[in-house]
Amino acid sequence: MVLLREARAHTDAGLxxxxxxxxxxxxxxxxxxxxxxxxxxxxRFLGNREDALDVSQEVFVRAYxxxxxxxxxxxxYTWLYSIAANLARNRLRDGSRMGRDKGISLEALHENxxxxxxxxxxxxxPRDSAIASETQALLQAxxxxxxxxxxxxxxxxxxxxLSYEEIAEVMGCPVGTVKxxxxxxRQMLRxxxxxxxxx
Amino acid sequence: MNRDEIRDQFSPLxxxxxxxxxxxxxxxxxxxxAELLRELDSLKRVDDLYRALPRPQTxxxxxxxxxxxxxxxxxxxxxxxxxxxxxxLVAIAATLLVTAxxxxxxxxxxxDSMQIASAPESYPASRxxxxxxxxxxxxxxxxxxxxxxxxxxxxxxxxxxxEMTAPAAAAAAAPERSDxxxxxxxxxxxxxxxxxxxVAADSVVMPAPPPASEAAPEQAAPAIAxxxxxxxxxxxxxxxxxxxxxxxxxxxxxxxxxTSRGREMSVSAPASPPPPAPADQAVGQAMSAPSKxxxxxxxxxxxxxxxxxxxxxxxxxxxxxxxxxPPVLRLSNRVFELREGAFYERGYKTEAxxxxxxxxxxxxxxxxxxxxxxxxxxxxxTIVFKAGDTWYRLRTQD
Numbered sequence: 001m002v003l004l005r006e007a008r009a010h011t012d013a014g015l016x017x018x019x020x021x022x023x024x025x026x027x028x029x030x031x032x033x034x035x036x037x038x039x040x041x042x043x044r045f046l047g048n049r050e051d052a053l054d055v056s057q058e059v060f061v062r063a064y065x066x067x068x069x070x071x072x073x074x075x076x077y078t079w080l081y082s083i084a085a086n087l088a089r090n091r092l093r094d095g096s097r098m099g100r101d102k103g104i105s106l107e108a109l110h111e112n113x114x115x116x117x118x119x120x121x122x123x124x125x126p127r128d129s130a131i132a133s134e135t136q137a138l139l140q141a142x143x144x145x146x147x148x149x150x151x152x153x154x155x156x157x158x159x160x161x162l163s164y165e166e167i168a169e170v171m172g173c174p175v176g177t178v179k180x181x182x183x184x185x186r187q188m189l190r191x192x193x194x195x196x197x198x199x
Numbered sequence: 200m201n202r203d204e205i206r207d208q209f210s211p212l213x214x215x216x217x218x219x220x221x222x223x224x225x226x227x228x229x230x231x232x233a234e235l236l237r238e239l240d241s242l243k244r245v246d247d248l249y250r251a252l253p254r255p256q257t258x259x260x261x262x263x264x265x266x267x268x269x270x271x272x273x274x275x276x277x278x279x280x281x282x283x284x285x286x287x288l289v290a291i292a293a294t295l296l297v298t299a300x301x302x303x304x305x306x307x308x309x310x311d312s313m314q315i316a317s318a319p320e321s322y323p324a325s326r327x328x329x330x331x332x333x334x335x336x337x338x339x340x341x342x343x344x345x346x347x348x349x350x351x352x353x354x355x356x357x358x359x360x361x362e363m364t365a366p367a368a369a370a371a372a373a374p375e376r377s378d379x380x381x382x383x384x385x386x387x388x389x390x391x392x393x394x395x396x397x398v399a400a401d402s403v404v405m406p407a408p409p410p411a412s413e414a415a416p417e418q419a420a421p422a423i424a425x426x427x428x429x430x431x432x433x434x435x436x437x438x439x440x441x442x443x444x445x446x447x448x449x450x451x452x453x454x455x456x457x458t459s460r461g462r463e464m465s466v467s468a469p470a471s472p473p474p475p476a477p478a479d480q481a482v483g484q485a486m487s488a489p490s491k492x493x494x495x496x497x498x499x500x501x502x503x504x505x506x507x508x509x510x511x512x513x514x515x516x517x518x519x520x521x522x523x524x525p526p527v528l529r530l531s532n533r534v535f536e537l538r539e540g541a542f543y544e545r546g547y548k549t550e551a552x553x554x555x556x557x558x559x560x561x562x563x564x565x566x567x568x569x570x571x572x573x574x575x576x577x578x579x580x581t582i583v584f585k586a587g588d589t590w591y592r593l594r595t596q597d
Contacts, residue, residue: 027269031262039257049255056257057265064269136252143249157214158249164216182210186242199244
């Protein structure tokens with residue numbers, strides 16, 4: 001019985017159930033499991049580290065508040081991604097803090113691009129690193145130019161490896177629409193990257 | 200499949216979302232179209248570039264920041280959960296409270312019935328003292344049934360011998376008494392009335408109320424007994440089952456019941472009764488039927504409970520029945536329950552009744568047709584019974 005309980009506590013559904021019973025440590029575990037994935041989606045969608053952090057925190061706060069409404073049939077992460085997508089879209093509409101809206105510079109994108117500091121390692125010269133960081137910033141900038149629906153589908157697929165069905169669940173649209181949006185997103189990115197001579 | 204249709208399948212092909220046959224078909228076409236193949240390769244490079252981007256990590260304080268924000272919600276969630284858990288406990292507690300109140304009420308009723316009882320000296324020497332122990336061991340319903348049988352036996356009925364009780368035989372041999380006696384003792388529950396000075400310390404004789412014709416029964420209630428009897432009235436009103444629609448609620452019949460009870464009280468004299476005190480006589484006269492005193496002297500002694508009932512009745516209050524079970528009569532192999540002054544055959548609800556008066560031609564005809572109700576017709580009480588498909592309300596001529 002204890003083993004069964006422990007095993008259940010290790011599943012997402014078990015954590016949610018424990019959380020519903022008022023165990024805050026269960027929700028801490030959910031946060032630990034999904035914080036980086038949620039943050040990654042938020043950052044790739046918003047293109048801004050600060051906004052992404054705010055949205056990510058808000059995602060978990062909202063999730064905790066509405067833990068009773070979570071349907072056991074869905075995955076916890078698709079539920080979290082759904083919350084994140086809604087909050088991120090609202091953030092874009094409310095604040096217009098995205099780089100493209102402000103005419104953000106590559107320097108600003110560079111500052112907001114995570115992992116660039118790590119790329120300055122011994123195997124790469126400073127010049128290579130600079131090129132790499134600029135490429136990363138460009139990639140993020142091109143991504144930010146996509147329409148929201150295309151961008152979200154592409155982020156969920158490329159960065160989080162969600163299946164078409166899972167993306168459809170997060171976005172609340174048919175699988176065929178997901179396929180179409182992904183096609184459009186890739187073709188648009190290809191054109192934008194060609195313009196920047198990255199491809 | 201044309202080239203545009205093939206382009207539409209590029210993403211599912213890259214993402215591994217195509218079925219095997221679809222994938223094979225597209226790959227076969229791509230092998231013959233270098234331009235499409237290059238397009239597909241460029242899309243794959245886009246994917247590769249983005250997949251190669253570093254994954255951002257949340258800062259170390261992310262979890263604590265989230266915890267800070269949800270801490271108030273944690274408390275509320277716990278409270279919500281606690282509230283959810285506490286409801287079954289509340290339900291259990293409520294059930295226990297109701298049960299406790301029920302038991303206390305019953306104990307109180309038993310205590311009341313014991314407080315209002317006849318004085319011990321009014322019982323025959325041969326009769327065992329019915330001093331019920333505190334806690335009420337004997338089943339009152341059973342006693343009430345026995346009391347009813349006793350009364351009928353005293354009236355000359357030949358009922359089931361198994362239902363006969365010893366006092367009935369003693370009552371048959373009891374000498375006639377022209378005076379009706381009823382004593383109501385208020386044990387340790389009321390101050391000694393001035394009128395009862397000189398009486399036994401633990402018994403109080405009710406002062407005689409004025410005759411029923413001169414004063415309303417309520418007005419006739421003695422002040423000292425009022426406290427106890429008022430409580431009894433309240434309980435009786437709450438506990439006594441009341442028919443939804445009492446057919447022909449005749450006050451005179453109700454009086455008859457009271458009178459009958461009063462007669463029960465009046466024949467509580469033992470085989471060799473002590474001479475009643477003057478005050479006792481006055482009470483007895485007030486409690487007995489004005490014109491039935493001679494009949495009353497032929498009755499068997501009534502148990503203490505009946506005396507207390509009669510005391511309440513004499514005070515003009517509704518007759519006090521058992522706390523939860525009404526007195527029952529068993530006549531003609533049927534069971535009759537006392538409700539509002541008449542004995543209703545078990546099973547009666549609100550059906551229409553045909554009135555009958557004992558001794559009339561109508562009653563004789565019904566008795567002739569339903570000889571099995573001989574005991575019912577021989578009784579004096581108002582009885583509602585069913586013969587055939589008809590409900591009758593049989594009463595004695597005033």
